[in-house]
Amino acid sequence: MTAQLDLAQQVLDLVRRLGGTQLEASVSVDRYATALTRFANSFIHQNVADDTTTVRLEVHAEGRTAAGSTTLTSPEGLRDLVARTCEAVRLSPPDPGWPGLAPPAPLHGQGGYDDATAAASPQERAARVRAFVDAAGGLETAGYCRTSSWHGAFANSAGQAVAASTTEAAMDAIARRDGSDGVARQASVRLADLDGSVLGARAAAKARAGTSPVELPPGRYEVVLEPCAAADLLSNLAVWGFNGKFHAERRSFVELGADQFDPSVTLVDDPFAPDSPGAAFDAEGTPKQRLVLVDAGTSVAVTHDRRTAAMAGGGARSTGHALPGERPFGAVAFHLRLLPAGGAATGEPDGVVDPAAAGLVGGVERGLLVTDVWYTRVLDPKTLVMTGLTRNGVWLIEDGKVTTPVQNLRFTQSYPQALGPGAVKAVGPVASLQPSGWGLLWWSAPALHLASWNFTGGASG
Amino acid sequence: MTQFDIAEAAVQAALDAGARYADARVMHRRSESMAARNGDVEELSQEEDAGVGVRALVGSSWGFFATPELTDEGARAAGRRAAEIAAASAAVPGPAADLVPVPVSTGSWSSPCEVDPLSVPLSDKGDLLIHATKLMREHGADHAEALYRIWDTAKWFVSSEGHRIDQRIRECGAGIAAHAIGERETQRRSYPSYGGQYGTRGWEAVTEMDLLGHAPRIAEEARALLTAPECPEGTTDLILGSEQLALQIHESVGHAIELDRILGWEAAFAGTSWLDLSRLGELRYGSELMNITIDPTIPGALGSFGYDDEGTPASRRYAVRDGIWVGVLAGRDSAAVAGLDYAGAVRSDGWARLPMVRMTNVGLEPGPHTLEEIIAATDDGILMDINRSWSIDDRRLNFQFGCEIAWEIKNGRRGRMLRNPTYTGIGPVFWNSMDMLSSEIVAWGTPNCGKGQPGQIGHTGHPAAPARFRNVRVGVKG
Numbered sequence: 001m002t003a004q005l006d007l008a009q010q011v012l013d014l015v016r017r018l019g020g021t022q023l024e025a026s027v028s029v030d031r032y033a034t035a036l037t038r039f040a041n042s043f044i045h046q047n048v049a050d051d052t053t054t055v056r057l058e059v060h061a062e063g064r065t066a067a068g069s070t071t072l073t074s075p076e077g078l079r080d081l082v083a084r085t086c087e088a089v090r091l092s093p094p095d096p097g098w099p100g101l102a103p104p105a106p107l108h109g110q111g112g113y114d115d116a117t118a119a120a121s122p123q124e125r126a127a128r129v130r131a132f133v134d135a136a137g138g139l140e141t142a143g144y145c146r147t148s149s150w151h152g153a154f155a156n157s158a159g160q161a162v163a164a165s166t167t168e169a170a171m172d173a174i175a176r177r178d179g180s181d182g183v184a185r186q187a188s189v190r191l192a193d194l195d196g197s198v199l200g201a202r203a204a205a206k207a208r209a210g211t212s213p214v215e216l217p218p219g220r221y222e223v224v225l226e227p228c229a230a231a232d233l234l235s236n237l238a239v240w241g242f243n244g245k246f247h248a249e250r251r252s253f254v255e256l257g258a259d260q261f262d263p264s265v266t267l268v269d270d271p272f273a274p275d276s277p278g279a280a281f282d283a284e285g286t287p288k289q290r291l292v293l294v295d296a297g298t299s300v301a302v303t304h305d306r307r308t309a310a311m312a313g314g315g316a317r318s319t320g321h322a323l324p325g326e327r328p329f330g331a332v333a334f335h336l337r338l339l340p341a342g343g344a345a346t347g348e349p350d351g352v353v354d355p356a357a358a359g360l361v362g363g364v365e366r367g368l369l370v371t372d373v374w375y376t377r378v379l380d381p382k383t384l385v386m387t388g389l390t391r392n393g394v395w396l397i398e399d400g401k402v403t404t405p406v407q408n409l410r411f412t413q414s415y416p417q418a419l420g421p422g423a424v425k426a427v428g429p430v431a432s433l434q435p436s437g438w439g440l441l442w443w444s445a446p447a448l449h450l451a452s453w454n455f456t457g458g459a460s461g
Numbered sequence: 462m463t464q465f466d467i468a469e470a471a472v473q474a475a476l477d478a479g480a481r482y483a484d485a486r487v488m489h490r491r492s493e494s495m496a497a498r499n500g501d502v503e504e505l506s507q508e509e510d511a512g513v514g515v516r517a518l519v520g521s522s523w524g525f526f527a528t529p530e531l532t533d534e535g536a537r538a539a540g541r542r543a544a545e546i547a548a549a550s551a552a553v554p555g556p557a558a559d560l561v562p563v564p565v566s567t568g569s570w571s572s573p574c575e576v577d578p579l580s581v582p583l584s585d586k587g588d589l590l591i592h593a594t595k596l597m598r599e600h601g602a603d604h605a606e607a608l609y610r611i612w613d614t615a616k617w618f619v620s621s622e623g624h625r626i627d628q629r630i631r632e633c634g635a636g637i638a639a640h641a642i643g644e645r646e647t648q649r650r651s652y653p654s655y656g657g658q659y660g661t662r663g664w665e666a667v668t669e670m671d672l673l674g675h676a677p678r679i680a681e682e683a684r685a686l687l688t689a690p691e692c693p694e695g696t697t698d699l700i701l702g703s704e705q706l707a708l709q710i711h712e713s714v715g716h717a718i719e720l721d722r723i724l725g726w727e728a729a730f731a732g733t734s735w736l737d738l739s740r741l742g743e744l745r746y747g748s749e750l751m752n753i754t755i756d757p758t759i760p761g762a763l764g765s766f767g768y769d770d771e772g773t774p775a776s777r778r779y780a781v782r783d784g785i786w787v788g789v790l791a792g793r794d795s796a797a798v799a800g801l802d803y804a805g806a807v808r809s810d811g812w813a814r815l816p817m818v819r820m821t822n823v824g825l826e827p828g829p830h831t832l833e834e835i836i837a838a839t840d841d842g843i844l845m846d847i848n849r850s851w852s853i854d855d856r857r858l859n860f861q862f863g864c865e866i867a868w869e870i871k872n873g874r875r876g877r878m879l880r881n882p883t884y885t886g887i888g889p890v891f892w893n894s895m896d897m898l899s900s901e902i903v904a905w906g907t908p909n910c911g912k913g914q915p916g917q918i919g920h921t922g923h924p925a926a927p928a929r930f931r932n933v934r935v936g937v938k939g
Binding site: 034035036037038039040041042043044045046047048049050051052053054065066067068069070071072073080081084085088091092093094095096097121122123125126127129130133140142143144146172173174176181183249250251325327328374375376377378379380381382383385386387388389391408410412413414437438454456457459460461 | 495496497498501502503504505506507508509510511512514522523524525526527528529542545546547549550551552553554555556582583584587588591603604606608640642643645646647724725726727728729730732813814815817849850851852853854855859861863881883885886887890914915916934937938939
């Protein structure tokens with residue numbers, strides 16, 4: 001038994017003693033240790049770490065539900081958590097949507113874990129920052145190197161008891177020259193996989209190639225989205241499209257069984273993808289498993305927790321996507337992969353184009369190469385029209401060659417429409433793991449060659 | 462052992478491990494939230510977290526470590542770890558780090574609170590949300606949501622310079638939203654703001670909102686929006702309600718005047734700023750009607766405090782005066798780099814996060830008009846209000862906002878309701894086009910400002926009033 005599972009069982013015992021055996025209860029214990037070495041103007045300016053265990057308790061009794069959490073894991077702290085949550089459940093309004101506890105079920109796998117990453121020192125992170133800065137060859141640099149570990153456990157009064165661990169290492173940084181930024185970004189389960197020199201050189205090459213950009217008129221352009229940019233499509237499809245709550249409420253564009261995407265699009269939520277961090281169970285204790293959301297262009301599933309599944313009816317079951325303490329937000333996939341076309345990367349990487357996108361540029365007669373996007377927000381969830389801006393490098397592609405750097409552009413674009421039938425001209429052969437700003441989440445995206453992207457404003461408005 | 466003892470132990474351990482400056486924040490935060498949906502409670506959660514965060518300066522390098530172990534040994538270990546991390550930072554060193562002098566403060570401060578929000582019975586709070594969502598459903602909402610959130614934070618700050626400060630800040634607020642689902646799109650109306658309106662106040666702030674009184678109206682408006690004409694594309698005079706203008710201030714002024722962004726410290730993530738320090742005191746940011754203050758002393762506003770999270774007493778200053786950029790949001794280290802003599806805008810999202818430059822209350826001083834006068838003075842324009850989407854570039858120049866609702870303004874009168882209103886522009890061009898500003902100031906609270914790595918959520922306040930902007934591009938479509 002892990003330390004976290006032992007703690008979870010202690011809390012369950014306290015619930016039985018203080019609240020009575022008639023209570024239904026579930027306990028999550030999460031120990032997150034995060035260390036992040038951050039640099040700007042080519043020096044480390046923020047360097048932080050914390051190691052925190054949070055205990056979360058949910059209690060259901062006589063048709064009412066309440067939840068509470070604490071970081072105070074002393075006997076007094078746990079007793080207080082149990083006492084106030086049991087008190088709250090008696091005073092809270094009725095909860096007719098209570099879906100019941102997750103039944104006992106074994107895990108389907110474990111996310112990636114690396115002891116060396118869990119134990120990584122600030123010196124190891126600083127060494128990668130040093131390598132990135134040096135590889136940028138004197139350009140101004142900024143970004144971070146992060147290592148994280150999670151040890152979690154879940155137990156409930158229905159007999160479910162599971163524990164799991166995972167680690168993550170990520171580096172995300174830019175090089176800058178004369179107002180031109182280039183980015184390199186990578187995540188893995190192992191810190192050893194991150195090479196600051198490679199990433200620094202890639203970011204610097206983009207920054208050097210992006211100086212003196214021209215302003216292009218807004219309009220519809222063919223685009224090649226590099227993996228950094230393509231990952232944004234995945235995160236928003238997961239939150240607004242394949243979220244079982246929004247789907248049940250008819251706020252999502254998703255129609256199960258419909259050919260809503262190009263046949264080249266297959267989307268899979270995969271917490272056990274190789275070399276990837278992954279949580280093996282969700283906040284309700286439901287084991288996670290590989291879930292295909294889009295199969296060769298056809299929408300085939302949405303993500304559910306127990307409550308959204310009950311809301312959806314029709315035999316829907318939890319897919320293991322409950323979020324801790326975020327029930328109004330629905331159920332969301334956070335290990336989403338857009339499957340690459342496969343095969344080896346082709347084309348001639350020239351330092352400007354991400355190797356994952358090199359083979360796609362040759363197929364563009366006139367279009368734009370987009371490295372990254374920024375500050376994307378949904379205008380309407382039903383159509384999933386998003387607005388946002390390009391960032392960290394845009395270039396004009398003419399006759400299959402990258403020709404001219406371009407100033408950043410604003411876009412207003414429906415994401416499902418951009419990936420719709422016939423809209424995807426090519427999917428890159430390899431995908432890369434893109435870290436999230438919020439820790440152990442990730443998106444795995446290949447480069448995409450899309451027929452049309454609606455740019456609605458230029459640098460001057 | 463008191464909380465001050467724990468903080469002092471952490472600071473002393475950092476100094477003993479080689480730090481030339483150290484500070485520590487012990488924080489104990491209790492929070493409560495409830496959400497209701499379509500007549501039922503969807504979630505009730507009561508959370509508690511406590512711990513100590515230690516910041517150590519070794520040479521020119523910073524380190525930070527946080528732990529929930531509130532014991533003498535736990536605090537000392539955290540202080541040592543902070544110093545160790547700072548020493549590792551020296552592998553990629555920067556220029557000498559200094560701190561601008563501030564008065565060494567010892568004191569206490571509490572936010573005003575008439576009705577302790579955590580003491581209001583859960584059943585009363587639940588009944589309010591349930592009733593509001595039922596009312597919205599009865600008046601045409603396909604989905605009705607209501608929520609409240611409460612934070613009660615106690616903190617104890619100690620520095621190696623002698624600061625010894627304790628504060629208790631209680632924040633709360635609430636909101637309701639109605640969704641109408643059409644064949645091809647959804648419409649939403651919310652009150653007072655989507656996700657709620659918040660302040661450093663007690664439950665009286667929620668009572669004053671009269672959520673039940675506004676529930677029928679917003680449900681009916683959400684339903685009506687489904688068949689309202691689309692906001693036309695073009696360039697027109699734009700009148701913004703105060704809630705939307707508050708977010709406009711937040712995004713295109715508040716973030717732009719953060720000194721860490723101006724110095725490039727956020728370049729890789731949140732971004733930089735279009736502002737150049739060499740032009741502080743002379744750059745025209747907007748029209749002469751534009752007077753923006755940085756003011757954490759506003760009673761009840763969400764960004765208020767007695768001292769910031771590095772011990773600087775709250776004080777008011779101008780960021781923009783008569784349209785000229787004159788001030789920034791600064792911390793002690795960033796101010797020293799910039800050659801400024803003031804700080805006071807450093808805050809952390811709890812004990813486990815590094816204090817960093819954050820907004821406090823950044824907002825407009827009142828203008829000479831009223832909304833009705835602005836409408837009456839407008840021959841052809843659009844009035845938009847209540848934010849629905851927001852996006853701005855990494856230099857805080859190029860923005861595009863969507864609002865929940867708009868109305869045509871023709872010949873000085875409010876006309877048809879319009880759906881899917883959006884507007885876009887470039888910050889200083891937009892602010893220079895402001896030619897009418899109302900006196901009807903509301904201190905809007907934004908409890909979801911993301912910044913930093915690891916991510917931090919900030920609570921900021923934005924006094925704002927309706928205003929008119931000339932020749933703005935509206936109706937951007939996907």
